Amino acid sequence: MHFQLTDDQRALRDGVRELLEGRFGRQALRAALDAPGLDRALWRELGEAGFFALRLPEAEGGVGLGLPEAVLAFEQVGRVLLPGPLVATHLAAGAGAGSEGAGSGAAVGAGVPGAATGETVVTAVQGGLVEWLDEADVVVGDASGAVPLRSVDPLTPLHRVPDREGANPHGEGTDPPAVLLTAAEQLGSASRTCELAVQHARAREQFGQPVGAFQAIKHLCAGMLERVETARAAVYAAAVTADPLDIATARLLADEAALRGARDCLQVHGGMGFTWESDVHLHLKRAWVRACRSGDVTESEEALAGDLLSDPPGMAV
Structure with missing residues (x-):
């Protein structure tokens, strides 16, 4: 789709x-x-x-x-x-x-x-x-x-x-629209940290070349982009369907994209990412707060697990 x-x-x-x-x-x-x-x-x-x-x-x-x-x-x-x-x-x-x-x-x-x-x-x-x-x-x-x-x-x-x-x-996080809107905030943060990582990888040089030329940095940036786009598809889909299970999926994927993305962005920046001069650590801290504010993450996990384990119509014994 x-x-x-x-x-x-x-x-x-x-x-x-x-x-x-x-x-x-x-x-x-x-x-x-x-x-x-x-x-x-x-x-x-x-x-x-x-x-x-x-x-x-x-x-x-x-x-x-x-x-x-x-x-x-x-x-x-x-x-x-x-x-x-x-x-x-x-x-x-x-x-x-x-x-x-x-x-x-x-x-x-x-x-x-x-x-x-x-x-x-x-x-x-x-x-x-x-x-x-x-x-x-x-x-x-x-x-x-x-x-x-x-x-x-x-x-x-x-x-x-x-x-x-x-x-x-x-x-506030148990209301489905609140969960989805918070997931959208996480998506925006994840997208921004991916951009920051790529910008730094292109500009920062070590051993006479941009650090983005090293395979380890390439893999980190590629993983960040993959999680951002996966979360984006889930968040946009949930916005269209407004289905609670779709929203639960979007929330989990957006949280992962924001949290792991900020951590990987810190790795790309090295020690500089932990300093107050950098914005990267602010994205990580806000992602932590959003993940806690939106209710317990296990609620979304349990909702999805319950749906997967439920008997399909006509299959009950």
Whole structure:
């Protein structure tokens, strides 16, 4: 099966990439590391561009597009490591009464969509990791007792919210669209680390030739590209079918592409990749956080295993 984007989908993808590269390029990323916090002006700009309301019907003030278009947009934010609870805010835009500000970027989602308090849409989750804003920005709803965690990613502050009766038992990641959009972010990150590895392999020289001429480096880059394209096919297919099992497959492949890709990119860069001057380690850290934030990875594995082990129709004995 061939996945050919329409002209409108290409225009959307390119438009989101152009906006992000102009507003959150490498210089802005480095500045965010020095002064972590949500850029509310950029958040509102994304809202005005329709990023958070992509899947909201036009009659409700949204763009009226579907999951495939949202996946293309979230792939681009994964490339640039844009911080903030993007998935939560996107989902909050369609959460109904009390969350109207999320679609415009005036409200910021934290956790899973639900009750709205002040400017921030917040819902407690049971035992889950929640992307959090700093105290000056967040207005907490039913999240008393939230425990701050030391996040491996300096741009993703995290809290663990204690058990709440009736709350989502695994955090924001169990909702299929949330899982798929997070997979799209992982895909974007994996694609970017593959590009970084190839760029470094071409530019860095050892023994009078580019390191990319060595077979070991070639194999690392080829493996990264193979995983990226396999994950891309799975993520795009799941966006079309919206089938939970397809989404589980996409999530596993995208996580592998992002995590292994970042590690292999580090190998291509050598010791330089571990330094703060390099962006590679930031992709690895964000990939770790995304993999944990999206529920337990074994849930996707168990869903696929259960389907494989189930009796086909008419075969039960």
